[in-house]
Amino acid sequence: MKKCRNIKNTDDAIVGIVASFLIVGLIVAVVSVIQTVYIPKWMEQQEAEHMEEVGNQFAQLKYAIGEHMLIKQKGIPISTSITLGSKELPFLMSSRAFGSLTIVPDQCTITVKDSSGNINSFQIGVIKYSSANAYYLNQEYIYEAGAVILNQNQGNTMVIKPNFLVSNEEEVNIIFTITNISTVARKNSISGYGTYPIQTEFSNNNTLLIQNVSNIIIGTHYQNAWHRFIDGTLQNQGLNYNGYGTNYTITLNESGITVGFTNTTVNLDIKLIQIDAQVAPGWIENIKG
């Protein structure tokens, strides 16, 4: 009875508990600050760097396809790789970023009309990477008709230009090399966060010379990118967009852009390059034989 009365009168035990609570509380506070403030920033930075890496990988992919266009030889597949996502941090709580790589057939249409009303149309397949980021804004990289386009929710821009050569002499001569991507053996998509290969191989090529072109219609989801590119390219060759002596007009609508030529004779030399592509590891030989 006397002992109990002694304990009630002492504060020794309370000091230990309070000290423990204070230290644990401090740790929790520090970890919470890191988790809520710094982890999102680090992850956003990491995902932004990953998107930059994907951009570089698409440049490599365009380079590889450019090699095919140059050598025009079947049976020489070239493999490049795309990193689909980025990993989480090895401590505390964070989320992985995922992505998907898809070959989409007939995603883009290029239509050419001449002054006699003849129409030539080309369906173009594209390679598309879409990110599913947890922290940074989502982006898409698209290889379309020889161009590499960066697309975000707010708009799009062309990061690598296609082979679209314009010479303005007595007449305007345009050489447009269009790359059409086709899939083989249904190896047309993959998703996840690892680094996966995409193999490409030359299939065939065709050329078509269209004289007295009146319109070039590019059916694309990325109107702004194509508009800026074509407008800049034609203006650089001294063609007038507006005002007296207008040589061309560009009209944007939901389905794409229309380039119309006036007051000038335009000849378009289209070189259509067919590229077979497969995503995911392994290469399936051309099953069409």
Place this chain on the structure above:
Amino acid sequence: MKQWTKHIRSLKNSNEMVSDLVGTIVLLAIAVVIFSSLYGIVFSYPFATDPAKVTIIGTIEGDTIILEHRGGEALGLETTIPITIGDDKLTLTVRDLLIDNNGDGLWNIGERLVYKFNYSLTNIEADIMAIDVESNNLVLTGTLDIHPESDIGVKITVDPVVSSYTALRILRIKATNYRGDMNASNITIECKLPDGILYASHILSQGTYDSITGIWEIDRLNIAQSATLDITVNVIYTQLALLLDGSGSITSSDWTIMRNGIAMAITDGYVPHNGEVELTVIQFGGSSDPNGRIWAQVELDGPIVLDSTNYETVASQIQAIPQLGGGTAMSCAFRLAADVMSGDPNGYLAGTPFAGMASTHSDWPRQVVNLITDGKPNVIYNHSDRYGGYWAGLIGNQYVHGKLDTGAALAYYLSPELRPLGEGDEIDAEAVGTQTEIGWLRDKIVRPQPGYDTWPPAGPGWVIPVKDYNELANTIAKQFELIFNRTIIIEKVASTPLDDPNSENNKVSISIMP
């Protein structure tokens, strides 16, 4: 004191303090370990301010600075854009410059900031920055080179394209500022006339032209403006003498092949038949007897000006020229050509079968001799036996003396009393087969010197080795083309202070067919 001593003694007998100390030390140890771990793992990551993750591309298009958002986070309207061009320092914001395509009040992917500036030749750089004020970070910094462009091009025309008995033609050089960022000034254009084209006069719409240096200076050309320079020149009326080796070493079939080749070149227009070429055909050969006469003779009844009415007849007459045979009287041929083409100022043709055949066009500005031979000369010219001679073997080595005599005949052809070698004049040769002496023809006969023996030659004064008469017949047209179809005028923009985006139209050339 007593009470204090008692208290110390009681503590010594208690373990409460030990327990508190151990507990506190353990908690401190845990805290140190955890904070050390946090420091090692977490704090090794950067704690810098969070910059905007965005890609901005800066470029100049004409007189406009363009900053384009090429992906990443949107930037606010208050993002600061300092621009420095020369002494002008501006601090603008995205709000001032943005073309907001989607109207969301942010600078987003694909959207551009556009700033128009005034060109000045002294301001050649623009320092630009983009500062995200939210994170207080630079998202772009760099220097853009300002190179105002001006596409100056030249065109040249000749009037008339083909002359009909008029010596004067007008070369019209037109310089145009096709497009550009600013009006061009201090333009220099080279319009030097090549050898053989004689300057007469000029008229220009702008600037000054020095006919000696060929420099046309234009002080100013506004965009879309042109200036013209009309230079009146004398065209190259040409006396052409064909010296044909008709010696016995040439078979009759080869003789026919050669005649047909020359006739076809005339028919096909490689020797122009527009009244500006006087053709003299001289054959050399004669007796095969060592003691017999060997000579040169004028064919076609004398020199004839080729025109549209007679060229086919002339071609037929060439096909019908009979072969002399005999020795290689090259020196006789050169002396006869000299007297005929110069209008015979010494009167040497009188009393010969060629009396009255002296050219009446010896004042024409250009003389060309084309020698076709399959061997080396072996005849000594005898002036008393006008345009005839004797076999050089009678006085020693036939070829040594034959070549020396031909050299003397050539000196006569080029003598001041007749016609020293003038601008545009040339002596060329075709050496057929393996019995010719290419080096001698190249170094001693053809003019001007140094001569050439490669095809195509680097300039006039050439000897072309051909394998046989078939090859000669097949190539003679090209050789005539080389003689007559001269690319005579090259005009180019020598300098302009502005960058020229299209150099292809800076240099033009034109051929004048005499």
